[in-house]
Amino acid sequence: MGYNVVVVGATGNVGREMLNILAEREFPVEKIAVLASRKSLGTEVSFGDKTLKTEDLDTFDFSGWDMALFAVGSDATKKYAPIAAKAGCVVIDNSSLYRYDPDVPLIVPEVNAEAVDGYTKKNIIANPNCSTAQMVVALKPLHDRAKIKRVVVSTYQSVSGSGKEAIDELWDQTKGMYVPGQEKAPNVYPKQIAFNVIPHIDVFMDSGDTKEEWKMITETKKIVDPSIKVTATCVRVPVFVGHSESINIEFEDFLDEDEARDILREAPGIMVIDKRENGGYVTPIECVGDYATFISRIRQDVTVENGINLWCVSDNLRKGAALNAVQIAEVLGQRCLKKG
Template sequence: MGYKVAVVGATGNVGREMMNVLVERSFPADEVFAVASRRSLGAEVSYGDATLKCQDLEQFDFSKVDICLMSAGSSVSKVWSPKIGAMGAVVIDNSSCWRYDQDVPLIVPEVNADAVQGFTKKNIIANPNCSTAQLVVALKPLHDAAKIKRVVVSTYQSVSGAGKDAMDELWSQTKGKYVPGQDVEPNKFPKQIAFNCIPHIDVFMEDGFTKEEWKMVAETKKMLDPSIKLTATCVRVPVFVGHSESVNIEFERPITADEARDILRDAPGVQVVDKREPGGYVTPVEAAGEFDTFVSRIREDATVENGLAMWIVSDNLLKGAALNTVQIAETLIGRNLLKAAA
């Protein structure tokens, strides 16, 4: 018997990708429901060859589903995830609402699948921030081999991480209307995003870091190792889909670039593309639509003892959101932690 799955926020970028991933991975769902806010009532979304009409979040009966994939934002999740969990469905939430709650496991299956068992406290599991998800997939096997002391990461994050309006803004600023030197009125972003880079994602905190940068620190510590020191600079770039990261890692034990390359080639969810020649690396264009996280430019960093530098790229709508959410559901099923309702 298969499972009944509700996708909340089904009309958004990530919600639509969740539908696609469920189909592509042949998730054992007997029935899938598209759920959204009242303003999207009746809107149609694709689920494989089928077309589903969105149902109203406030009227939907969640007691008839086993799993709820939630991608409707923190404010909605804060109100609805506990209600849905209390009805018996396991909520896998893509927002930042529950990531730092001690009673809610924060999961990347390739990294800390064992922690998923903690979901029973609230019937909620959190999906990490998109920039953290791809980072820890690459860090985990290296940490197991040589123990990471410190990470310095600079991100180059696509506009899709800020939603459809952000993608529309980049498109409108680049589709032939823009002339260099011409003033552009930003809306979604604080400055022009076309042909530009903005070193500011989420709100600023008192210490001068942004909340996006803080998320990477807190989530890496929660999922991988609280002793790891991490500092981040998060930058929005004029790319539609795919986050990139330049990463410097300091280890406790010696590890060579060749050793790291071999370790990562055997790691789940990772592909190494690392030819030391023009084009011998992966960019966001190649990563878009792919499930794996790609690692390139692996090299030894002579400025610190036991140091490596590398380039990490992944589709932020997939591994950073929809794919990881579905993988968490697969982990629950694979470990016999979730039984389909009769």
């Protein structure tokens, strides 16, 4: 016996990816509904070998549905998630709206699956920021062994994290560099993204951090351990899909790089590709379409007493969004909503 599942925002990049992953992982679906805004009403989307037509989010009745995977912005989530939750449908939300609510669990299944039990307070579970999700998958098994004191992370984030318009902007600007008269001025981003990097994701805060950097700091504490100190610099790069991170970790206890490598090889959700030779590491283009978080360049940091450096790459539309949401749905079903 399966679950009655709703995908909200089914016509967007993440919503479509959720449908793909639900089918790929053979999630036990009894009945499925795909919702979108009224302007996208009737748009066809794929679910395995089926073609589904979107229904109107504004008039949909969530009663009798087990779980809803939300892939819409915070404004729409704020309006519709409480309606779904009140109707008894557990919301798994990909926006940032509920991540910092103490009554809403923030879940990365490889890290804190047991925290999903707290969903009953509001009938809502939050999905973390894409850059946080892949980082904490790498941090948790190392933290369990040597206890992390401090993390310094620099991200190299693809444009797909900003949606389809950003993908189009990178493509159009790239073409415009070679075709006279086809130049494309920045619209999604404050500066040209093609052949450039932009050290600015989300809005600036009074501290000087951007909100993306603040998210990584705050979410890591909530998911892994509030005692961990985190500082982040988040950068948008001209890559279509796949986020990369350079992570420096300082531990309370010494951790040898070889042991760290062995720990990560055995950790769930991680693939270690770490050869000290040309091409012996993973780049974002190689991780697209994969479930794993890839770790490379593991090495001792000799400038601190107990330090390790590593390189972390993942498909941000998958582990950073859709895959993690589906994994939460799997945990929810196994732990809390058992059927059959």
